[in-house]
Amino acid sequence: MADFIQLLPDHVANQIAAGEVVQRPASVVKELLENAIDADATEIILVLKDSGKTLVQVTDNGKGMSTTDARLCFERHATSKIKSAEDLFNLHTKGFRGEALASIAAIAHVELKTKMEGEDVGTRILIEGSEVMAQEVAVLPKGTTIAVKNLFYNIPARRNFLKSNPVETRHIIDEFHRVALAHPKVNFRMVHNGNDVFHLSESNLRQRIVSIFGGKTNEKLVPVSEETDIVKVHGFVLKPEYAKKSRGEQFFFVNDRFIKSPYLHHAVLSAFDGLVKSDHYPGYFLFLAVAPHAIDINIHPTKTEVKFEEEHAIYAMLLATVKHSLGQFSIAPVLDFERDASFETPYGYSKKSPVLPVVEVDKDYNPFKNSGTKKSAFRKESKEVWESLCVGLKDDDEDSLSITHNFAVESDEVTGKLFDDGTNALGKVTFQLQQKYIVTSIKSGLMIIHQNLAHQRILYEDLLKSITVQEAVSQQLLFPLSLSFTKPEMTILLSLKEQLEHAGFVFSTLKTKQLEITGIPVGVTESKVSTILEQLLADFEREVPDAGFNQNDLLAKSLAKSMAIKTGAVLEPEAQEHLIHQLFACKEPSFSPDQKRVLITMDVNDFDKKFA
Ligand code: ADP
Ligand code: MG
Numbered sequence: 373m374a375d376f377i378q379l380l381p382d383h384v385a386n387q388i389a390a391g392e393v394v395q396r397p398a399s400v401v402k403e404l405l406e407n408a409i410d411a412d413a414t415e416i417i418l419v420l421k422d423s424g425k426t427l428v429q430v431t432d433n434g435k436g437m438s439t440t441d442a443r444l445c446f447e448r449h450a451t452s453k454i455k456s457a458e459d460l461f462n463l464h465t466k467g468f469r470g471e472a473l474a475s476i477a478a479i480a481h482v483e484l485k486t487k488m489e490g491e492d493v494g495t496r497i498l499i500e501g502s503e504v505m506a507q508e509v510a511v512l513p514k515g516t517t518i519a520v521k522n523l524f525y526n527i528p529a530r531r532n533f534l535k536s537n538p539v540e541t542r543h544i545i546d547e548f549h550r551v552a553l554a555h556p557k558v559n560f561r562m563v564h565n566g567n568d569v570f571h572l573s574e575s576n577l578r579q580r581i582v583s584i585f586g587g588k589t590n591e592k593l594v595p596v597s598e599e600t601d602i603v604k605v606h607g608f609v610l611k612p613e614y615a616k617k618s619r620g621e622q623f624f625f626v627n628d629r630f631i632k633s634p635y636l637h638h639a640v641l642s643a644f645d646g647l648v649k650s651d652h653y654p655g656y657f658l659f660l661a662v663a664p665h666a667i668d669i670n671i672h673p674t675k676t677e678v679k680f681e682e683e684h685a686i687y688a689m690l691l692a693t694v695k696h697s698l699g700q701f702s703i704a705p706v707l708d709f710e711r712d713a714s715f716e717t718p719y720g721y722s723k724k725s726p727v728l729p730v731v732e733v734d735k736d737y738n739p740f741k742n743s744g745t746k747k748s749a750f751r752k753e754s755k756e757v758w759e760s761l762c763v764g765l766k767d768d769d770e771d772s773l774s775i776t777h778n779f780a781v782e783s784d785e786v787t788g789k790l791f792d793d794g795t796n797a798l799g800k801v802t803f804q805l806q807q808k809y810i811v812t813s814i815k816s817g818l819m820i821i822h823q824n825l826a827h828q829r830i831l832y833e834d835l836l837k838s839i840t841v842q843e844a845v846s847q848q849l850l851f852p853l854s855l856s857f858t859k860p861e862m863t864i865l866l867s868l869k870e871q872l873e874h875a876g877f878v879f880s881t882l883k884t885k886q887l888e889i890t891g892i893p894v895g896v897t898e899s900k901v902s903t904i905l906e907q908l909l910a911d912f913e914r915e916v917p918d919a920g921f922n923q924n925d926l927l928a929k930s931l932a933k934s935m936a937i938k939t940g941a942v943l944e945p946e947a948q949e950h951l952i953h954q955l956f957a958c959k960e961p962s963f964s965p966d967q968k969r970v971l972i973t974m975d976v977n978d979f980d981k982k983f984a
Contacts, residue, residue, distance in 0.1 A: 383502040386448060386478035387527065393475040396534060397424025398543035400480075400520050403472035405551040408432035409558065411516065414574070417561045418548060423540035425531075429519040436488035436516055442495040443507065445484075448474040473518075478502045479530070480523045486516040501526050545569075549584055550630035553623060553657060556580035581608065581657055585621065596658060598693040602682050603662050605693055609640070610655035612647035612698070621655035626667060628659070632676045636660075638924070639687045642836075643694035646960050650967070656694075660686070684841050695959075802948045808939045810948045817976040823951065824939050825964040830954045831895075831932035832965040839874045839924045846876035846891040853889040855902055857909075862887070864912050865905070871927050896935055904934040929965045 394400060401418060408416045411434025421427035437445060441452070451470025476482060477499045487494025487510075494512035498505040524531035534540060541564065548570065552560045556577050562570040572583050582590045593608040610621065622640075624631050644654045668679040680686055802812040810821040838844035857865065862884060865872070869882060878891025892901055911930040937943070943951065955961045955970070964970055 382448075383478060386474055386502050389448070389471060390475035390478045391530070393472055394479060394523070396543055397428055397523055397540055398547045400424065400428045400476055400523065401430075401544050402547040402551070403476065404428065404430035404518055404520070405547070407472070407518075408434055408516070409551065409555055411435045413515065413558065415559045417563070420541075420544065420562070420564045422565070423537040424544055425523060425534060425537075425540065427519060427521050428523070429517065431515065431517040433513070433515040436491075436494065436514055437486045438488060438491075439495045442484055442486050442497055443504070445473050446477045446482075446497075446499055446502070446504075474502075476520055479527055480525065481521040483519040483521070484516070485510060485512050485518075487512040487514055489514050550623065550625075552584060553577075553580060554625050554628045554630060554659075577607065577657070577659075592655075594697050596656075596694055596697045598689065598696075600689055602666065603660055603686050603689060605658060605660055605690060607658040608656065609643075609658070609694055609697065612644055612654060615644070615648035615652035615654040617652055619653050621657070622653065623657045625657075625659045626678055627661055627664065629678075630676065631678050633678070635683065635687060636690055639690040640694055643691050643698065646963060646967070647698065658690070658694075660690075662686075688841050802945065802952065804943050804948060807942055810943070810951065812948075812952060814973065816973065817979065818974045819971055820974070821952065821955065821971040822964075822969075823941070823943065824936055825968055825970045826951060826955045826961075827936035828932045828964050828966075829958050829961065829970055830951070831935050832928050833958050833960075835875055835928040835931050836924065838876065839871045839928060843874045844876040845894055846878055847894050847896075848878070848891050849889065849898060852880055853892075853898060853901060855887045855889070855905065856885055857887060857905075859884060861909050864909055868908075868912075868923065868927060871924055875927070875931060893931075893935070900934070904931065907934040932965055 393403065397420075401420075401424060405416060405418065408430055411432060413432035413434035415433045417431045419427065419429040419431070447470075449470045473482075478501060480500075482499045484497045484499070485494060493509050495507065496510040496512075497507045524534070545562075548560070548562055552558075552570070552572055556575050556579065559574055560570060560572040561568065570584070572580065575583065578590070578593060581593065589610075592610045592614045594611055595606075595608055597606045598604070607625075622637065624633055624636055640654065640656050640658070648654050662680065666681040802810060804823075805811050805820070808823060810823055810826075812819050812821070834844070862882070865887065866882060869879065873879070876891070876893030876896075877889060879888065880890045881888040887905075889901060892898065896904065908927070908930045911926060937951075962970055
């Protein structure tokens with residue numbers, strides 16, 4: 373019988389593999405720039421012709437290669453950067469697979485010129501379609517120049533697939549920006565068709581950002597910096613008012629390598645929650661440093677996706693840190709107050725020694741005095757806000773007290789104790805209106821809280837935390853609950869299984885059409901489960917969330933909506949009080965997850981006017 377299996381010739385194997393590494397000229401730019409950085413270059417020049425389709429050339433003043441290495445570097449799996457599989461977990465360099473140059477050489481005409489420091493002469497090699505055409509001794513400066521010409525010359529299908537020059541140039545500039553931003557200490561030049569496009573001199577990060585994105589950027593930058601045991605973060609976010617409708621300047625770097633992370637992106641978005649419109653994207657340049665063994669960069673061939681060991685903790689820390697920075701730099705009127713990030717840090721791992729927060733609280737400050745600040749007042753750390761609203765109920769002037777008396781069951785003396793023992797005195801100045809609103813007295817007058825929207829906000833923040841950071845507790849059902857769904861519905865539920873479990877659901881079976889539930893989130897009654905899931909399905913069918921990150925948000929919103937106390941529900945005084953306390957423990961008490969107003973306040977002065 374004849375044998376059918378054949379080994380592919382090397383150059384064919386290289387061509388196929390090249391497709392993974394090299395999609396377009398920008399991929400070549402990325403690989404060559406990263407190699408130059410790995411060679412410790414301090415000067416890097418990128419020269420392009422026809423958007424890289426005719427020429428991509430990178431010249432560096434790095435350590436160069438010996439004659440043997442110059443020849444070897446085009447072999448597949450030729451790398452000086454790892455020696456064993458273990459090294460993969462301890463990487464400090466960009467490259468490590470040793471396949472970039474081999475791939476590029478398989479599909480282009482490549483010229484390499486390189487010389488090591490201290491050598492008299494260097495090496496020049498010409499290689500076409502993986503075949504060495506010439507190799508000679510050459511007089512060269514220290515460093516390496518690699519010229520990649522006529523990309524995909526031997527794969528017409530790929531060449532035809534390339535986009536217009538402006539599009540390919542855009543991709544190249546993106547890659548150039550990423551490397552240049554990650555290495556502000558390195559000089560970079562980019563020349564396209566003979567024109568200088570960028571000339572970036574050695575600088576610090578702020579200067580580098582400004583020299584790439586223009587002088588106006590400087591005033592937009594808000595510094596971010598935080599250090600914990602597992603991750604260090606530094607960099608900048610752009611002030612919320614400069615958020616753009618299109619995705620623009622969003623950069624994450626991990627150990628100085630640009631990465632894409634929808635998950636961490638969501639953490640930053642959440643920090644801007646309420647500060648930018650829902651269809652706007654804030655800009656950021658954030659550098660994370662983690663121990664090399666704590667990430668796996670190997671999951672993607674072009675290495676822009678990474679897997680973190682402590683993803684959830686990093687998410688939480690990023691959210692808190694960015695939020696803190698925005699608050700600290702008094703970015704918007706809504707964030708007038710300094711806040712200590714630890715207030716809202718839902719992660720328990722940080723072993724940093726506690727730093728005393730420099731929060732100056734003016735207890736007599738009355739955020740409602742000036743109507744212009746009404747909307748903003750509730751961003752402050754909740755309890756403080758709440759307390760500052762209420763202190764003075766006892767000893768304030770008679771006018772405001774008279775209002776309190778109208779509603780308070782007890783005298784002002786009891787009210788005065790309100791925050792001495794803090795716990796259950798609130799109910800005494802609080803009542804429910806038409807089973808819809810909770811009315812409570814505050815120092816400046818009245819506050820009216822929409823019970824349903826308030827509870828939505830509380831549940832939403834809780835759920836989001838459970839889904840992303842730590843799991844919620846669930847209550848076990850006495851008898852498993854069996855529910856039927858259509859196949860498409862089950863597909864949606866299956867895709868949300870993990871998040872639902874984090875939220876407190878326990879599934880014993882999740883088959884094509886059958887669902888069996890043995891545990892549900894605390895606060896949910898069994899009879900409501902099917903309505904909740906149906907609402908969830910309706911929400912998900914309507915809005916198709918993109919990557920996983922939006923999913924969590926949508927899920928939390930949907931569950932919060934169906935689980936929240938409804939209008940019409942009678943709330944006992946303790947429940948009213950509890951709701952208010954919980955609301956003011958939220959990060960964003962004044963708006964519902966759908967950005968509806970949760971509460972209004974009425975100033976005694978306004979009443980006075982009406983009686984005038
Ligand atoms: P990797 O970067 O993954 O190791 P490459 O194919 O990109 O694989 O490069 C192969 C090897 O060639 C590198 O490990 C390095 O030793 C050498 N090399 C490539 N570019 C340069 C350069 N600009 N300067 C010095 N050495 C280089
Ligand atoms: Mg490389």
